[in-house]
Amino acid sequence: METAPSVLIVGDYLDQLDQLAPAIEEELECRVTVVEGRESLTRAVREDLYDVVLLDHRLTGDDPSVCLVHEICTYDPELSVVVLTEMEDLERVLTYLKHGAADCVLKQSPRRVVEQLGRLISERSLRSQSKRLRRHLMQNHLENPYHFSQIVTADQRMVSLLMFIESVAWSSHPVLITGESGTGKDLMASAVHQASGRSGPFVIENVAGLDDTLFSDALFGHVRGAFTGAVQDRSGLVDRAAGGTLFLDEIGDLDIKSQIKLLRLLEHGEFFRLGSDAPRRTDVRFVVATNRNLDELMSTGRFRKDLFYRLSTHEIAVPPLRERQGDVRLLAHHFVARFCLDSGTRLLPLEEGFVATLERYPFPGNVRELQAVILHALAAAGGTPLRAQHLAGFHPSLDDLIGTHPGPVCRNEILFGDDLPSMRSVSDLLIDEALRRAGGNQSEAARMIGVTPSAISKRLKRLRTREAPE
Known part of the structure; x- marks a missing residue:
């Protein structure tokens, strides 16, 4: 399971920096640590893993922030360093960039700071994911085969798909599974969940045939009084799958209005229960599947392109x-x-x-x-x-x-x-079939095949005697 990104904020005067932390945590859903001074920075970088360091240029000493940028980037070249400045000084900015800083941002523009951090975190995540994928595919074997115990295959193309699943399962991004009916897309979805390490449940919903209201109620739930018959609050599948995986099958048949709601949920991680204006957040991971041709559906306007791009971050095409x-x-x-x-x-x-x-x-x-x-x-x-x-x-x-x-x-x-079987074997088979059709009723079974109930009773008694332990 993908861990939340982390940001380290460091400076000598923390009043303004402390105000940045809540905005960064809320907007980027990340872990923020604020420390003061050079020693705290050095210790924090060596003791913990961070995605981005936000460094205030106002540190004591002779140009220490430039030295610190160089020191941090030398210690961890993968770590992104953003320098907070108070004025647009092109020469100073170029100096920071030359020593390894990812960017320089005016601290008077907190919105810009948050946006830049979000971009850097996203880029770092993509680099890490790409590296992990390349490393895993080069191994040419599954690290944890037991995650795929339900899938029976010796086909190299299928094995490659399972290796791809194992490589991306930890991510929180959606997975799109395509393939003809009967190819085992549901087993692939279950394997994604098993390999993800997510602690929540694996929840399944077939969305084919659900109109917009039924879809909204099924996924998001409702509050009391939302509609006639809503006598109490009811949680939806998104709530039930919290911390786990929500598998939406037959996504190609989803109503166009419902597609908009699903897109909003994927983009913002928020949803509203029917009858409520209070937003709810979720950390559910989405896996969707279809046997429809989504390119064809998009060309005719029956499937939204923006939703497709959101869902197809990781695409798995199951061969027939x-x-x-x-x-x-x-x-x-x-x-x-x-x-x-x-x-x-x-x-x-x-x-x-x-x-x-x-x-x-x-x-x-x-x-x-x-x-x-x-x-x-x-x-x-x-x-x-x-x-x-x-x-x-x-x-x-x-x-x-x-x-x-x-x-x-x-x-x-x-x-x-x-x-050819013996007469007794044929007789036993006939009685077994009659009992199956009669639901175990011996009298009815006897009537079906034209024997007395006692004949069937004797046969069952003989079978029990034969199976009894000596």
Whole structure:
């Protein structure tokens, strides 16, 4: 998580400098330390890390401020030094700049002082971020792989994206995630939060279909009496995600009026609850995602360009599954293992023909469709090893790949493998399915398959006896 910037103010006469500190803290949301004299400055710079030093030129001795500028910039070349002067003296300003000062500002212009500090802090943050990104990408590995445990991949393009996420996760800037439906943008958003180290929660909201009023109420909350039915104050998602991450999915479908409110929140870090004129501040980090073409939406006026530029500070384009074919095999084994574990059944093997067929299919629905295909195949396999024919009936394109063209599939059709199951196994499967459809009601299940309730009861008793420990 990105730490708040810090400013050190130093001089011999602190009355006027003390008045600057509150304005700097409020405007720039930074930590300000005020010290007096050369010794305090030297000690502070060596004992703590600062982004900017604001140095009053009125220090005792023979031109000591120039010497101090040189000393500070030599000790820490990355530290920005701004000298406060009382008059516009071009020769003196050039001397300060020659010795390493970032700028000289008239102390009679506090607004200018704050603006210049803000610019220098922003530049330092960008330099630090760029350095960190270059250093991290050169390592060619993840520092904390457990942050990405939900993402199954061996594709180098995906691994590079995860490394990029790890590099920018600490930042407080927004992250824009783009990609086709079903590519796992929600998992990427969760990974950004996990890698950020933020202590607050990960809060999710799908903004598609929310009109401006619903969006404002959902995000910002309301106060009692804001509208009919508002009988008490209610916090919004921004409050609930305080100190954490707010993930707004389907941002490309956001109402144009709501886009203005979101932009204001991103620019100023402030929002208003419905029915209130009291501004509230937030430190939430925004991650947004869309499967829409934002360039096209901006060209037709359906998405604001200024909002796009705010959101796309860090952009992650998730590739479709068809462009990471090496992951199809990995994901297929992963989903089979997970579904078998969830259902309490033994792990089923995947025959090579089954995996090879999957690898030839383009998966327009991406990872989400692969997950559905695996569920379909497991149901068709009935506890036998997964073969290519178990993919039949899911989609005509898959049927073409396995050389089958089934007509309308009967709901009661059973696909058998090479080894036929025993009559008892078939009977058990039939009873299991009847019980599932009947919601566990044995009498109803018996009626469905034309047996007596006692037959089902005997089967369940036999199963319990078989599973009982010796």
